[in-house]
């Protein structure tokens with residue numbers, strides 16, 4: 001098989017040539033080759049070589065020893081970065097928790113043998129010829145995810161590969177080979193060795209892919225999330241049910257996809273919050289996802305008890321942007337079809353709120369305290385907030401005198417209640 005090189009690989013040809021001219025072997029490997037064979041856009045370009053890291057460094061003045069522990073040097077060429085890694089073997093399972101350093105080897109085939117799946121174990125030369133000792137191209141044709149060689153050994157070398165398998169199955173719409181799936185189920189327990197951040201990164205890629213629904217269904221079936229280092233409370237809610245997960249793929253934003261997937265599984269926001277904390281999601285992202293989920297819960301509660309001001313209150317508290325995110329999420333998931341939330345009305349109201357911040361209110365704490373002849377205290381901000389919600393909800397006009405009269409009325413009511 002001979003392929004024409006896509007642009008990102010073409011741009012890296014001078015690096016491979018330089019290594020070859022110096023008497024070393026050098027080839028493109030990994031995801032870039034897989035995506036070239038499949039015909040998908042290529043992202044990162046990885047190069048494997050028989051040259052030792054110090055020999056690579058001597059040839060390229062602009063380089064950074066980014067992963068010396070794994071024999072990797074990053075080379076900067078015309079503004080792009082390329083990872084060049086010396087042929088090596090994976091550390092065996094016994095060394096799993098205590099990597100013993102790199103075992104360099106001289107053969108390309110040996111280097112490909114340590115890789116996770118056949119589709120990721122092909123090499124591409126400068127001239128477009130493919131070296132494919134494990135028939136990755138055949139598995140691409142069969143749409144199959146298959147471990148290279150012994151599946152048990154591949155998963156024992158790096159348990160994250162089990163998550164990667166689920167991701168490739170989902171993102172490419174492939175099926176696992178029977179032996180690979182059996183090994184994956186057998187070694188689920190190894191998930192406890194994997195850092196939560198790495199799991200999170202894989203989940204992000206699954207949800208960002210073209211078929212998040214497929215990813216979640218296979219994730220359920222794999223049972224991988226049940227075996228993590230720190231148990232995720234959300235696994236209690238996971239069910240194998242392929243009719244769920246609405247139209248998550250309609251959402252462009254990754255965090256909106258997270259919120260939609262969590263809501264579609266009927267996971268309460270508090271459970272999701274705890275799970276996202278354990279997955280070490282950044283605070284910004286977690287708060288955004290949970291904010292969207294809470295709006296859904298509040299909308300349901302309000303629809304049940306006719307709480308008229310909840311929408312104004314929510315938008316004032318969380319801001320218009322989050323409210324817009326929630327409306328997008330809500331319309332993407334099935335839940336909206338069976339709940340009494342009228343998204344059209346909420347959407348229209350969102351653009352018609354006369355004001356949404358205290359700054360826009362024709363009133364301030366000093367004027368309010370003077371008029372009610374009461375010393376300033378926590379009541380002032382409570383009253384200002386109540387006025388803001390009433391104006392935003394269209395029940396009160398934003399004029400100082402009218403607002404003061406309303407405040408006096410509430411004050412009288414409060415006194416008679418006491």
Ligand SMILES: Nc1ccn([C@@H]2O[C@H](COP(=O)(O)OP(=O)(O)OP(=O)(O)O)[C@@H](O)[C@H]2O)c(=O)n1
Nearest residue numbers: 030031032044114115116117120121158160161
């Ligand atoms: N746990 C892993 C991770 C990576 N690899 C090998 O290293 C290559 C590069 O890995 P990486 O850049 O992490 O992933 P890609 O396969 O390129 O895919 P993606 O960028 O979509 O994650 C893979 O193709 C595979 O050959 C592996 O064997 N085991």
